[in-house]
Amino acid sequence: MTSQYDIVVIGGGNAALCAAMTAAEAGARVLILETSPKAYRGGNSRHTRNFRCMHGGPLGPLVEDYSEEEYFADLLKVTGGKTDEHLARLAIRTSEECLPWMEEHGVRFQPSLSGTLSLARTNAFFMGGGKSLVNAYYRTAEKLGVDVLYEAHVTHLELDGDQITRVDYTHKDQQHRTEPRSVIVASGGFQADTDWLTRAWGEPAKNFLIRGTPYNRGVVLADLLAQGVSQVGDPTQCHAVAIDGRAPKFDGGIVTRLDCVPFSIVVNKYAERFYDEGEDVWPKRYAIWGRLVANQPDQVGYVIIDAKSLELFMPSVFPPLKADTLEELAGMMDLPADKLHSTVDTFNTACGDTSAFHPTELDGVATTGIEPPKTNWARPITEPPFYGYSLRTGVTFTYLGLKVDDNAQCSTEHGKIRNLWAAGETMAGSILGQGYLAGFGMTIGTVFGRIAGREAAAYAA
Amino acid sequence: MPRDLIQEARRQAEICNACRYCEGYCSVFPALHQERFFTDGNLTQLANLCHNCRGCYYACQYTAPHEFDLNLPRALAEVRRESWERHAWPASVARKFHSNGTYIAAALVAGFALLFLVIHTLGSDGGGEGFYAALSHNAMVAVFAPAFLFPLVSIAVSLRKFWKTIGGERIRLVHIAGGLGMAAKMKDLAAGHGDGCNFEEEDRFSHARRYAHQLVMYGFLLCFAATSAGTIMHYGFGLHAPYGFFSLPKLLGIPGGLMLAGGTGWMVRLKLASDRHVGDQNAWGGDMGFILLLCFVAVSGLVLYAVGGTGLMPLLLALHLGSVLSFFLLTPFTKMAHGFYRLAALVRDAQRKSEHSNLSSMLSRHMDPIAGKENRT
Ligand SMILES: Cc1cc2nc3c(=O)[nH]c(=O)nc-3n(C[C@H](O)[C@H](O)[C@H](O)COP(=O)(O)OP(=O)(O)OC[C@H]3O[C@@H](n4cnc5c(N)ncnc54)[C@H](O)[C@@H]3O)c2cc1C
Ligand code: SF4
Ligand code: SF4
Numbered sequence: 001m002t003s004q005y006d007i008v009v010i011g012g013g014n015a016a017l018c019a020a021m022t023a024a025e026a027g028a029r030v031l032i033l034e035t036s037p038k039a040y041r042g043g044n045s046r047h048t049r050n051f052r053c054m055h056g057g058p059l060g061p062l063v064e065d066y067s068e069e070e071y072f073a074d075l076l077k078v079t080g081g082k083t084d085e086h087l088a089r090l091a092i093r094t095s096e097e098c099l100p101w102m103e104e105h106g107v108r109f110q111p112s113l114s115g116t117l118s119l120a121r122t123n124a125f126f127m128g129g130g131k132s133l134v135n136a137y138y139r140t141a142e143k144l145g146v147d148v149l150y151e152a153h154v155t156h157l158e159l160d161g162d163q164i165t166r167v168d169y170t171h172k173d174q175q176h177r178t179e180p181r182s183v184i185v186a187s188g189g190f191q192a193d194t195d196w197l198t199r200a201w202g203e204p205a206k207n208f209l210i211r212g213t214p215y216n217r218g219v220v221l222a223d224l225l226a227q228g229v230s231q232v233g234d235p236t237q238c239h240a241v242a243i244d245g246r247a248p249k250f251d252g253g254i255v256t257r258l259d260c261v262p263f264s265i266v267v268n269k270y271a272e273r274f275y276d277e278g279e280d281v282w283p284k285r286y287a288i289w290g291r292l293v294a295n296q297p298d299q300v301g302y303v304i305i306d307a308k309s310l311e312l313f314m315p316s317v318f319p320p321l322k323a324d325t326l327e328e329l330a331g332m333m334d335l336p337a338d339k340l341h342s343t344v345d346t347f348n349t350a351c352g353d354t355s356a357f358h359p360t361e362l363d364g365v366a367t368t369g370i371e372p373p374k375t376n377w378a379r380p381i382t383e384p385p386f387y388g389y390s391l392r393t394g395v396t397f398t399y400l401g402l403k404v405d406d407n408a409q410c411s412t413e414h415g416k417i418r419n420l421w422a423a424g425e426t427m428a429g430s431i432l433g434q435g436y437l438a439g440f441g442m443t444i445g446t447v448f449g450r451i452a453g454r455e456a457a458a459y460a461a
Numbered sequence: 462m463p464r465d466l467i468q469e470a471r472r473q474a475e476i477c478n479a480c481r482y483c484e485g486y487c488s489v490f491p492a493l494h495q496e497r498f499f500t501d502g503n504l505t506q507l508a509n510l511c512h513n514c515r516g517c518y519y520a521c522q523y524t525a526p527h528e529f530d531l532n533l534p535r536a537l538a539e540v541r542r543e544s545w546e547r548h549a550w551p552a553s554v555a556r557k558f559h560s561n562g563t564y565i566a567a568a569l570v571a572g573f574a575l576l577f578l579v580i581h582t583l584g585s586d587g588g589g590e591g592f593y594a595a596l597s598h599n600a601m602v603a604v605f606a607p608a609f610l611f612p613l614v615s616i617a618v619s620l621r622k623f624w625k626t627i628g629g630e631r632i633r634l635v636h637i638a639g640g641l642g643m644a645a646k647m648k649d650l651a652a653g654h655g656d657g658c659n660f661e662e663e664d665r666f667s668h669a670r671r672y673a674h675q676l677v678m679y680g681f682l683l684c685f686a687a688t689s690a691g692t693i694m695h696y697g698f699g700l701h702a703p704y705g706f707f708s709l710p711k712l713l714g715i716p717g718g719l720m721l722a723g724g725t726g727w728m729v730r731l732k733l734a735s736d737r738h739v740g741d742q743n744a745w746g747g748d749m750g751f752i753l754l755l756c757f758v759a760v761s762g763l764v765l766y767a768v769g770g771t772g773l774m775p776l777l778l779a780l781h782l783g784s785v786l787s788f789f790l791l792t793p794f795t796k797m798a799h800g801f802y803r804l805a806a807l808v809r810d811a812q813r814k815s816e817h818s819n820l821s822s823m824l825s826r827h828m829d830p831i832a833g834k835e836n837r838t
Contacts, residue, residue: 039524039525039526040526046522047522049482108653108654108656109654110484110485110653111485111653125485126482127483127485127486127520127653127654128482128483128485128486128516128517128519128520129480129482129483129520129521129522130482130522131519131520131521131522132516132519132520132664135519135520135664136664139664139665248528251522251527253480253522253523254479254480254482255476255479255480255523255529257479311497314479315475315478315479315497316479317475317476317479317480317529319475
C-alpha cells in the first residue's frame with residue numbers, strides 16, 4: 001500500500017516536530033507517529049528548559065554574544081575531546097538562525113529576568129519549559145497540515161538495499177504498514193529499556209531511575225542497527241546524575257535533582273563516605289555523582305546535612321527527612337546508627353577553620369587527615385535538626401545512536417540510505433561521545449530536525 | 462482553613478519551587494520562588510495573585526496522569542475561594558453564595574420582590590417625573606443608601622483581616638500605584654509573553670478572556686460613574702432625572718451597559734468552553750450565577766432606558782433596581798469581591814518587590830548559583 005503521506009516522522013519530541021514542520025513548509029504531506037498517548041507526547045523534550053545558542057550580538061532573550069569558538073570550547077571541556085568537530089560546529093553555527101525560527105513557530109522565551117548572568121548569555125529559556133514548546137510546535141504543525149497519530153508504536157523499518165521500503169507500526173492493537181517516500185527517525189535513545197541498559201551496564205542498571213520519558217525504549221534504533229545501519233557511540237555511555245532516591249522510576253524530570261552534595265557528606269548504605277563531596281569538577285560535578293552512586297552497593301547514597309546548610313541550595317520536590325539526632329536520622333534511612341555517628345565524628349574532627357566558608361565559591365575550606373577528603377565547603381555536621389536525602393542514579397539519555405552525515409542522512413557500510421534521516425537524541429552520539437553541555441540536546445534536535453525535514457522533503461518531491 | 466486544601470496547595474507550590482519552569486507567566490511564580498517554606502498566609506497571598514489563566518497547567522509536565530498530579534490553577538482557586546469565604550464578614554453568608562448559583566438566583570428574586578413591594582406600597586409621592594413617577598427619589602435613596610454602605614463596610618472589615626493574613630505592611634503610595642498599574646492593564650492575563658491565556662481551548666493562547674474581563678470591568682466602572690454623576694447632578698446641581706441622551710449619566714451609562722452586557726455574555730461563553738477541572742469546581746455555580754446576575758443588571762438597565770416612556774417602565778424599574786440591589790448586597794460574598802482581594806494582593810506584591818529590591822534579590826540569587834540554573838540538564 002503506498003502511503004498517502006510523503007514522509008513519516010517517527011517520534012513526537014522536539015527533533016520530530018522540527019523535522020515535520022520544515023518538511024510540511026516545503027510542501028510535503030507529513031505523518032507523525034508518536035508512541036505515547038497525547039498526555040505524554042513530546043518524549044524527553046517535554047522536560048527540557050533551555051536551548052544553547054550561538055549569537056554575534058544580543059538575540060531575543062540572550063545578552064551580549066557567544067561565539068562559535070567559545071561555544072565549541074565549552075563543548076570540548078565537557079566531552080573530553082570525544083566530539084565530532086565538523087558536525088558540532090555545524091550545529092553550533094546553525095543554532096543562531098534557529099532561535100528566531102523557533103519564535104516564528106510559536107516558542108516563547110523567558111525574558112532574561114532574574115536568572116544568572118552567565119546563562120542569560122548562553123542559554124535561552126523556554127517560558128513554561130519544554131512542554132509549552134512541544135505544545136506550541138504541535139499547534140503549528142497541525143496548522144501546517146501535519147497529521148499526528150498518538151499511541152502509534154513503530155516496530156520495524158524494512159531496509160531493502162539502500163532504501164527503506166516500509167514502516168510497520170501498531171495502533172490501537174492493530175498492525176499497520178505504510179510506504180512513505182521518506183522516513184525520519186527521531187525516536188530518542190534507549191534508556192527506558194531497562195533490559196538493554198542492564199546488558200550494557202550490568203546488574204546495577206536495574207536500580208537506575210530514568211529522568212525522562214518511559215517511551216524511549218530504542219525499539220527503532222535496535223531494529224535499524226540489527227539491519228546494519230551504521231551506528232555511533234558507546235552503548236555503555238549514558239548521561240546520568242544523582243537524583244532524589246524517592247523519585248519515580250520514570251519521568252521525575254527536573255524537580256528530582258538535588259543540589260546539596262557540596263554542603264553535605266555523602267555515605268553509602270554502610271554509612272561510609274566514598275568521595276570528596278567538595279571536589280570542583282564543574283561543569284561535570286553535577287554529572288559525576290550519578291556514576292559514583294551507581295558504583296556503590298545497591299546503587300544508593302545518602303546525603304547528610306545539618307541545619308546551617310539547609311537554605312544554601314535549591315529546594316527539591318520532596319522535603320528532606322528531618323531528625324533531631326543523627327541516630328534518629330540513621331533509623332529513618334536504614335543506616336547503621338553507630339557507624340554513621342563515627343563517620344560524622346571523624347569528619348567533624350577533620351574539619352578545620354571554617355571562617356572562610358563561602359557557599360558560592362570554591363572556598364578551600366577543607367578537611368585534613370581523612371580519606372576521602374572534602375576539599376571545599378567542609379563544615380562540621382553538628383547543628384540539629386539534621387536532614388537527609390537518599391540519592392540514586394538518574395539516567396538522562398544514552399549516547400549510542402545512528403551515525404549521520406551533514407545532511408542528517410543515515411547509511412550502511414555500503415553507503416547512504418537514500419530515504420532515511422535521523423535527528424535528535426537518536427543521532428546525538430554522532431556529535432558527542434560523552435559528557436553533556438546544558439542546552440545542547442535541544443540544539444542538536446532543532447538543527448538536525450530541520451535539516452532532516454528539508455532533505456526528506458526534497459527527496460520526496 | 463481546611464487543612465487539605467491548603468496542604469494540597471503547599472505540596473504543589475513546593476514542586477513548582479523545585480521546577481521554576483513557569484517563572485515568566487505571572488506574578489505568582491516570582492513571589493513563590495522567594496519562599497522556601499510556605500505559611501498559610503503565603504499560600505493565601507499566592508492564591509489571590511493567581512487569576513486562573515491556566516498557562517502553568519498546560520505547560521506543566523507533571524499534570525495527571527503523572528503521579529505528581531500538578532494542577533496549580535485549581536489548587537490556588539480552591540484556596541482563593543476559601544480565603545474569600547473565611548475573610549468575608551459575615552462569613553457564613555459567603556459560603557453559600559460562592560459555591561451556589563441557586564442562592565444568587567434566590568437573592569435576585571428577593572431583590573425583585575422587595576422592589577415591587579416598595580414601589581407598590583410607597584410608590585411615588587405623586588410629583589415625580591420619569592422613574593420617579595414610579596418610585597420617588599427619597600424612597601430610592603432609603604433603599605439604596607444602606608445597600609450601598611453595607612458592602613463597603615463589610616469589605617473594609619474583610620480586607621483588614623485579609624491584609625493581616627497575608628502579612629501586609631504599612632502601605633505607601635508607590636505600592637498602590639504598582640498594584641493598580643497591574644490591575645488596570647490586567648497585565649498578568651496577557652501572560653509573560655503577551656499572548657494571553659489558555660482558557661477556552663486547552664493550550665491555545667488567546668486574549669479573549671482578558672478582553673472579556675476588560676469589557677466587564679470598564680463597563681461596570683462606566684455604569685458606576687454614570688450613577689455617581691447622576692447623584693452629583695441631583696444633589697450638587699439640583700438637576701433631576703430623567704436625563705437626556707447627551708447628559709453625563711447617559712453618555713457614561715449606555716456604553717457602560719453595552720460593554721457590561723457584552724462582556725458578561727462573552728465571559729459566560731468562555732467559561733462554558735473551558736475545562737472545569739482546571740478551576741475550582743465548587744465555585745463554578747456561584748461564579749456563573751454572579752456573571753449572569755451582572756449580565757441581568759446591564760441588560761435590564763438598557764431595556765429600562767429603551768422602554769422609559771412606556772407603561773412597561775414600572776415593571777422594568779422593579780426588575781432592574783431589584784437586580785442592582787441584590788448585586789450590591791452580594792458584593793462581599795460573590796466573585797465581585799475578587800477585585801478587592803486581588804488588588805490587595807497586588808499591592809502586597811508591590812511591597813514584596815520593593816522589600817526585595819534589586820540588590821537583595823541579586824544576593825539571594827547568588828546564594829544558589831551552584832544550584833542555580835547553571836548546571837542543570
Ligand atoms: C529531565 C531532563 C531535562 C532536560 N533538560 C534539557 C535542557 O534544558 N536543554 C536541552 O537542550 N536538553 C535537555 N535535556 C535533553 C533533551 O531532553 C534531549 O536532548 C531532547 O529532548 C531530545 O529530543 P528528541 O526529539 O531527540 O527526543 P524526545 O524528545 O525524547 O522524543 C522522542 C520521541 O520518540 C517517541 N518514540 C520513541 N520510540 C518510539 C517508537 N517506537 N515509535 C514511535 N514513537 C517513538 C517518544 O514517545 C518521543 O515522543 C533534558 C533531558 C531530561 C531527561
Ligand atoms: S506548574 Fe509545573 S511546569 Fe510550572 S513551575 Fe509548577 S511544576 Fe513546573
Ligand atoms: S493559572 Fe496563570 S495566573 Fe495562576 S499561577 Fe498559573 S500561570 Fe499564574
